[in-house]
Amino acid sequence: MLENLPILSLLIWLPIIGAGVIIFGSGQKYKQLTQWIALITAAVTFVLSLWALNEFDSSRYYLQFVEDKSWIDSLSIRYSLAVDGISLPLIVLTSLMTLIVIISSWNNIKLRASHYLAAFLVMCGLMNGVFAATDAILFYVMWEAMLIPMFLIIGIWGGPNRIYATLKFFIYTFFGSVFLLIALIYLGNQADSFNIFNMHSMVIDAEVQLLLFFAFLIAFAIKVPMWPVHTWLPDAHVQAPTGGSVILAAIMLKMGTYGFLRFMLPIVPDASLEMANMMIVLSLIAVAYIGFVALAQSDMKKLIAYSSIAHMGFVTLGLFISFALIADNHLDAAVMGIQGALIQMISHGFISGALFLSIGVLYDRMHSREIKDYGGVVNKMPQFALFFMIFAMANSGLPGTSGFVGEFMVILSSFQVSFWIAAVSGLTLILAAAYTLWMYKRVMFGDVANEKVAALEDLTMRETIVFIVLAVMVMLFGLWPAPLLDIMAPSVQHLIDCNLVSKLTPEGMCS
Amino acid sequence: MTDPVNFSIISSEIFLLVALCIIMIVDLFQRDKERKLTFMLTQISFVVLFIIGVQNLGVAREVAYSGHWVLDQFGTVLKLAIYVTAFISLLYARPFIRERNLMRGEYYLLTLFSVLGMMIMVSSGSLLVIYLGLELLSLSLYALVSLQRDSNAASEAAVKYFVMGGLASGFLLYGISLVYGMSGSILIADINQYLANNDSSLMIKFGLVFIVVGIAFKFGAAPFHMWLPDIYHGSPSSITAYISSVPKIAAFGMAFRILEGAFGNNTADWASMIMIVAMLSVVLGNIIALVQSNLKRMLSYSAIAHIGYFLLGVSVGTDQAFAASMFYIIVYALMTLAGFGIIIFMSSEQKDYQQISDLRGMGRYHPWYALMFSLVMISMAGIPPCIGFWPKLEIFRILVTNGYVFEAVVAIAFSVVGLVYYLKVIKEMFFVDATESPNVSTSRSLKIALSVNCLLLLMFGLMPDSIYQYCLSAFASLS
Numbered sequence: 001m002l003e004n005l006p007i008l009s010l011l012i013w014l015p016i017i018g019a020g021v022i023i024f025g026s027g028q029k030y031k032q033l034t035q036w037i038a039l040i041t042a043a044v045t046f047v048l049s050l051w052a053l054n055e056f057d058s059s060r061y062y063l064q065f066v067e068d069k070s071w072i073d074s075l076s077i078r079y080s081l082a083v084d085g086i087s088l089p090l091i092v093l094t095s096l097m098t099l100i101v102i103i104s105s106w107n108n109i110k111l112r113a114s115h116y117l118a119a120f121l122v123m124c125g126l127m128n129g130v131f132a133a134t135d136a137i138l139f140y141v142m143w144e145a146m147l148i149p150m151f152l153i154i155g156i157w158g159g160p161n162r163i164y165a166t167l168k169f170f171i172y173t174f175f176g177s178v179f180l181l182i183a184l185i186y187l188g189n190q191a192d193s194f195n196i197f198n199m200h201s202m203v204i205d206a207e208v209q210l211l212l213f214f215a216f217l218i219a220f221a222i223k224v225p226m227w228p229v230h231t232w233l234p235d236a237h238v239q240a241p242t243g244g245s246v247i248l249a250a251i252m253l254k255m256g257t258y259g260f261l262r263f264m265l266p267i268v269p270d271a272s273l274e275m276a277n278m279m280i281v282l283s284l285i286a287v288a289y290i291g292f293v294a295l296a297q298s299d300m301k302k303l304i305a306y307s308s309i310a311h312m313g314f315v316t317l318g319l320f321i322s323f324a325l326i327a328d329n330h331l332d333a334a335v336m337g338i339q340g341a342l343i344q345m346i347s348h349g350f351i352s353g354a355l356f357l358s359i360g361v362l363y364d365r366m367h368s369r370e371i372k373d374y375g376g377v378v379n380k381m382p383q384f385a386l387f388f389m390i391f392a393m394a395n396s397g398l399p400g401t402s403g404f405v406g407e408f409m410v411i412l413s414s415f416q417v418s419f420w421i422a423a424v425s426g427l428t429l430i431l432a433a434a435y436t437l438w439m440y441k442r443v444m445f446g447d448v449a450n451e452k453v454a455a456l457e458d459l460t461m462r463e464t465i466v467f468i469v470l471a472v473m474v475m476l477f478g479l480w481p482a483p484l485l486d487i488m489a490p491s492v493q494h495l496i497d498c499n500l501v502s503k504l505t506p507e508g509m510c511s
Numbered sequence: 512m513t514d515p516v517n518f519s520i521i522s523s524e525i526f527l528l529v530a531l532c533i534i535m536i537v538d539l540f541q542r543d544k545e546r547k548l549t550f551m552l553t554q555i556s557f558v559v560l561f562i563i564g565v566q567n568l569g570v571a572r573e574v575a576y577s578g579h580w581v582l583d584q585f586g587t588v589l590k591l592a593i594y595v596t597a598f599i600s601l602l603y604a605r606p607f608i609r610e611r612n613l614m615r616g617e618y619y620l621l622t623l624f625s626v627l628g629m630m631i632m633v634s635s636g637s638l639l640v641i642y643l644g645l646e647l648l649s650l651s652l653y654a655l656v657s658l659q660r661d662s663n664a665a666s667e668a669a670v671k672y673f674v675m676g677g678l679a680s681g682f683l684l685y686g687i688s689l690v691y692g693m694s695g696s697i698l699i700a701d702i703n704q705y706l707a708n709n710d711s712s713l714m715i716k717f718g719l720v721f722i723v724v725g726i727a728f729k730f731g732a733a734p735f736h737m738w739l740p741d742i743y744h745g746s747p748s749s750i751t752a753y754i755s756s757v758p759k760i761a762a763f764g765m766a767f768r769i770l771e772g773a774f775g776n777n778t779a780d781w782a783s784m785i786m787i788v789a790m791l792s793v794v795l796g797n798i799i800a801l802v803q804s805n806l807k808r809m810l811s812y813s814a815i816a817h818i819g820y821f822l823l824g825v826s827v828g829t830d831q832a833f834a835a836s837m838f839y840i841i842v843y844a845l846m847t848l849a850g851f852g853i854i855i856f857m858s859s860e861q862k863d864y865q866q867i868s869d870l871r872g873m874g875r876y877h878p879w880y881a882l883m884f885s886l887v888m889i890s891m892a893g894i895p896p897c898i899g900f901w902p903k904l905e906i907f908r909i910l911v912t913n914g915y916v917f918e919a920v921v922a923i924a925f926s927v928v929g930l931v932y933y934l935k936v937i938k939e940m941f942f943v944d945a946t947e948s949p950n951v952s953t954s955r956s957l958k959i960a961l962s963v964n965c966l967l968l969l970m971f972g973l974m975p976d977s978i979y980q981y982c983l984s985a986f987a988s989l990s
Contacts, residue, residue, distance in 0.1 A: 148889060
């Protein structure tokens with residue numbers, strides 16, 4: 001019986017149903033009850049995702065937990081879900097981060113807490129849907145619908161300039177995705193079905209590929225975000241409440257790179273190859289230039305936001321460097337580049353989430369994100385200082401943390417292409433160390449700066465649990481990334497063998 | 512050409528006419544200020560009409576009265592949509608007109624008359640019958656708008672509506688007369704036949720221009736849109752909800768019958784005209800709506816934009832495209848009813864709250880309704896999972912399939928512009944702090960009707976096929 005459980009549907013709909021229940025529990029009277037319901041829903045979702053991970057057969061590349069039902073017959077759109085080694089880790093990450101956000105906002109949200117939690121649960125379901133959908137229109141529906149709860153989270157519970165930030169966020173991303181929609185419609189018409197994997201085996205001529213490439217690029221580059229369309233991110237992050245920032249950085253940014261991997265690379269590989277140099281340059285700009293921008297920030301959240309852009313630049317670098325490697329027949333290095341990018345996606349999910357939570361901890365106590373308002377926090381919050389140190393080190397890519405693994409793999413594979421690409425991307429290790437540790441120094445070390453800092457209290461039980469979980473994940477994947485690599489390897493290998501071959505002629509495609 | 516009169520083909524119209532006469536007489540003898548009986552009878556007749564309509568769904572196509580009357584799937588599906596939307600609009604209207612001293616039998620009777628006119632429009636087989644139906648509809652609507660005699664705005668709107676509507680009818684009639692003169696027949700099928708055998712002369716094209724202008728006028732598509740915001744704004748809100756939704760469905764029926772029915776062989780003659788009108792409406796409607804601070808006016812301009820998207824489908828001119836347009840217009844009617852339902856919901860006896868800023872605090876004091884209204888706005892903006900997304904998707908798909916990629920990109924880019932003003936409403940409801948609760952209606956029936964309407968937008972959004980398959984079947988049976 002358990003084998004026939006529609007696990008992916010559950011991962012999508014369970015949190016949404018949970019949200020539907022607690023949305024009615026507004027008001028103080030039900031506050032505890034709704035919090036517990038939210039926690040249990042998120043926990044069950046997470047356990048389900050772990051169960052899926054356990055059941056997942058990582059020795060094979062093909063899609064698992066397939067669900068395929070007719071949905072909109074007139075348009076040949078189907079409700080089809082499945083995961084492979086690329087999407088499953090992201091689903092687990094989504095479920096875990098949602099659980100963490102719900103724990104960390106326990107009793108923290110004063111205004112309409114039940115709606116806040118409901119928004120996160122809805123978003124969790126929809127994000128799982130984005131990663132699990134194998135029908136392009138279903139993917140698009142989830143992709144768009146997900147914007148609404150985030151829009152509300154930033155707009156209702158955000159900082160003083162929240163309305164500007166949230167409108168910018170919504171309109172920016174919506175603008176990107178309409179081009180995605182046109183591309184998907186076109187592909188669906190050509191393939192006579194909206195199944196993403198049917199689209200992978202289509203022959204498309206070079207001119208059309210280029211147009212599709214730019215349609216995908218606008219949509220996904222805004223989401224990642226790549227330089228120069230990154231400007232919505234610092235605003236959105238700074239104004240978002242802690243939970244919103246965590247989900248935004250940990251999951252939503254990954255959707256852009258997931259889109260690259262799921263749509264752009266396999267569907268239009270020739271155009272991607274043609275444009276790979278441009279993409280590499282854009283990624284390097286993100287890595288280097290944004291790194292310098294981060295160095296100049298005085299607001300901690302903004303600093304982490306810019307560092308996210310820089311780290312996501314690594315992901316896009318890893319994805320597009322592989323084209324140059326495949327062209328040179330360095331297939332192993334190409335696999336490593338893409339795997340490095342994937343590891344970086346997961347690891348950045350943990351690290352950025354943890355850093356935003358750390359800043360949230362400080363902000364809850366001091367109501368300031370300005371670095372200059374702090375100093376000497378270590379004297380008052382030694383436990384917090386320890387965790388913050390781990391995350392800061394991971395963010396700067398210290399060996400032994402998960403931040404190192406992905407970056408190392410990407411740099412290693414880019415060496416095969418050009419020394420200079422590796423050299424510029426290697427800059428990030430220096431820059432990330434500079435801005436993260438400098439921030440750490442200014443905030444944590446030194447004498448106690450003012451009475452407010454003097455009045456700080458160390459982590460509560462709840463916060464400690466959250467940080468322990470994240471710290472374990474960061475260290476675990478830093479020291480022992482093998483399980484993660486094993487899950488991904490067959491899918492990545494398949495992607496490179498079958499899907500990144502030329503789509504100009506039907507030759508060379510595996511069916 | 513003397514076929515025996517088959518009354519079953521026209522049964523729903525006969526039933527409505529009889530019901531109308533009965534309700535009129537019953538209303539005459541009513542002393543009840545609430546006009547409860549009139550209201551109930553009106554709604555019951557809609558239910559009966561709906562049942563008759565469902566029975567007729569099986570009829571593929573039958574012609575009566577020497578070809579002047581057609582009963583087909585297309586007409587039946589449109590009629591069903593008309594009944595449902597008219598039914599909902601009367602639910603909305605009741606508390607509103609009670610507060611404004613408009614609770615008179617005429618309100619219901621005029622609504623019924625206009626529905627009769629619409630039914631005639633969508634199942635006519637000749638241009639003359641279409642025109643008769645259109646006039647019956649228009650005259651009832653003029654009277655409805657002017658029902659609130661003591662309001663300056665409503666009177667002004669009524670006069671504007673009357674003059675503009677008369678002008679549009681004039682254009683249409685002139686075009687029809689030219690076409691009639693050239694083809695020698697007023698029957699749609701005969702004109703189609705004539706054009707299949709003969710090249711369209713300049714005179715036919717000349718007449719076609721006037722017909723297209725007349726249709727664009729009736730829809731309020733740019734550049735013939737000037738009257739629309741003023742009239743939507745000036746009319747009592749419940750009547751705005753009605754005239755902005757239900758007659759559009761019938762107007763689509765009219766447009767299809769004339770453009771595709773009569774001129775289906777000459778698509779090239781009218782398609783590009785409609786395309787220009789459609790693009791202009793999309794652009795103008797979305798841009799002007801951006802700067803409106805009055806919710807009613809914003810919705811009016813957004814209506815122009817929606818009509819533009821809908822006409823994009825018409826301009827492609829294939830059966831698939833008409834099906835998509837039909838889907839769009841039915842969904843639009845549902846959305847716009849809910850949109851004006853919000854305004855009805857906010858208005859009080861003393862004052863109409865129509866500014867977008869009047870919604871402030873909705874999220875805090877009435878979270879349920881704020882959520883419902885957000886669904887309306889999300890749906891109108893075309894964001895999944897609400898229903899508004901699907902017809903837009905379908906229109907864009909039709910455009911891309913038929914090679915209008917550039918038009919599709921422009922239209923879709925302007926839907927991003929449209930997003931801005933819809934989000935503005937959500938912003939006012941949720942993000943702007945308010946110290947006092949906005950005014951909301953206390954009528955329970957209105958609350959339920961509005962919630963159901965808004966939830967329908969979400970439900971149909973999850974199962975769009977439940978509407979769309981009927982639109983497709985309407986056209987499958989034609990060919």
